[in-house]
Amino acid sequence: MAGFQTQATYNPAPAVEGDFASTNPRATVLAGPGGLVAGSSFIVGRAIWLSSTYVDDDGAPAVANAFGSGAIAGIAHREQQGLIQQYLQEFTMQVPAGFPVTVFASGDFWVKNNGSTQALPGMKAYANFADGKFTAAATGSASTASGSASSVAASTFSVTGSIADNVLTVTAVGSGTVVAGGTISGTGIATGTKIVSQLSGTTGGIGTYAVSIPEQTVASTTVSGTYGTLTVGGTVAGVFGVGQSISGSGVVAGTTITALGTGTGGAGSYIVDNNTVVASTAITAATNVETKFVVRSSALPGELMKISSWLQG
Structure with missing residues (x-):
């Protein structure tokens, strides 16, 4: 038992992670x-x-x-x-x-x-x-991560599906792969709707997906999706990951990494939620938030x- 107690202290610890530090209003x-x-x-x-x-x-x-x-x-x-x-x-x-x-x-x-x-x-x-x-x-x-020669390419997917509340049900795939962070459009779909995560089915294909805007009722239709593929290259410092916002010459403010591609923290590809094309340049990702x-x-x-x-x- 690696965590078995092997020593004792005179005074107890002041707290445990997550404890309240006072009785002030919360x-x-x-x-x-x-x-x-x-x-x-x-x-x-x-x-x-x-x-x-x-x-x-x-x-x-x-x-x-x-x-x-x-x-x-x-x-x-x-x-x-x-x-x-x-x-x-x-x-x-x-x-x-x-x-x-x-x-x-x-x-x-x-x-x-x-x-x-x-x-x-x-x-x-x-x-x-x-x-x-x-x-x-x-x-x-x-804190940041950076790649000195990185770029963003526009990527798309097209599927057939319907939406009930905040769940997109994909019944057929025309092209590409459905990814978290992709912005979708189609008849009756609310503007700005994005894929949040996959709930069931074949990865990136037929199945169900949570979307960002609830209370939608969309009959079966062609659903088009757009997203960006970030390729991190050059001299890489720090660790890239999901949730990080990226910046650099030509990068749209607020662009965020929403899924891993071939990259697992270093050089490789990552999915981002904006499909604006960015030529090779130094790209920085914020790894934490103030x-x-x-x-x-x-x-x-x-x-x-x-x-x-x-x-x-």
Whole structure:
């Protein structure tokens, strides 16, 4: 048993990841009937994003995960809700998929400093898009990955399908592969609708997919999709991944990596949600996002730190 206790300390730890750091006011993410529920990776003490893989009865995103893109929804507070599911597993901070959960948008919390440098009071808390882990740095100091000779090519797909609420059912594939982040169009489809994730079926083909705009009723029709294929090349630094926003000469602001292609963090291809063509250039991806939470205690790498959403002064 690798995690069996081998030492004891005079004083108890100040907290556990995800604990409240005070009795100050706190606020939860507003959810409708049926939300929120844990997704495939809801981990206590981590930053949380919401997904439209499933929507609540109000048509709002209802799936919560410790990965995502853009601004975080909040933090997973520790409520003794983790559940051991693996044989001989000694502990876990993960909540099983489908369990009801609460996400806190504001308040004071204890989280782990997962960075390589000391966290100091006044720094901002940053959340990693891949796993929701927190680090601390000065305002405007997001971590990045880069490829010195990278490009974006326009890509498309065409399928036959229908939409009920936020679920696209694909019954035939005309060309290409359906991918997360692809913007779809067709008779009756709401403008700006995107593929969120695949729910069932053959990968990228016949099956069901969650889409970003709910409450749609679309009869069977030709569904056209557009997206971009980012090819990372040249000198590669850092790790590219899903959820990261990219920037560079000719890159449309807000373009986000939505799926892996042949790349798994380094050189290779990645799916992005914009099909604007970008010739070979240096492209940078933000690997984490600055949150509204401010560090309120000193913490060496691996130690717990207090973070707060409340302004001082």
